[in-house]
Amino acid sequence: MARYYFDLHNGEGPTRDEHGTELRSREDIPKEVTRILLDVARDELPAGDRMTIAVTVRNEKGDPVTVASLVFNNEWLDVLR
Numbered sequence: 001m002a003r004y005y006f007d008l009h010n011g012e013g014p015t016r017d018e019h020g021t022e023l024r025s026r027e028d029i030p031k032e033v034t035r036i037l038l039d040v041a042r043d044e045l046p047a048g049d050r051m052t053i054a055v056t057v058r059n060e061k062g063d064p065v066t067v068a069s070l071v072f073n074n075e076w077l078d079v080l081r
Helices: 026-044
Strands: 002-010 013-015 021-023 050-058 064-073
Touching: 002 026, 021 026, 026 050, 026 064
Parallel strands: none
Antiparallel strands: 002 013, 002 021, 002 050, 050 064
């Protein structure tokens, strides 16, 4: 098992993961990233009309291995008229 660190970037600014999560393999990273993004989105959206939530994943050495993001964009159609 390897330890990966999931740093969160949201409307509140960056949050560095100091503890990490042990995963069986690199292939488990997308599942964990998806879980994190959906949990944060559930708690924070809609906090406004636009928001980007991102997770940067680092390996045990601290090197970034991937980044994933979720973008929320709401446009009020009745205001555009």
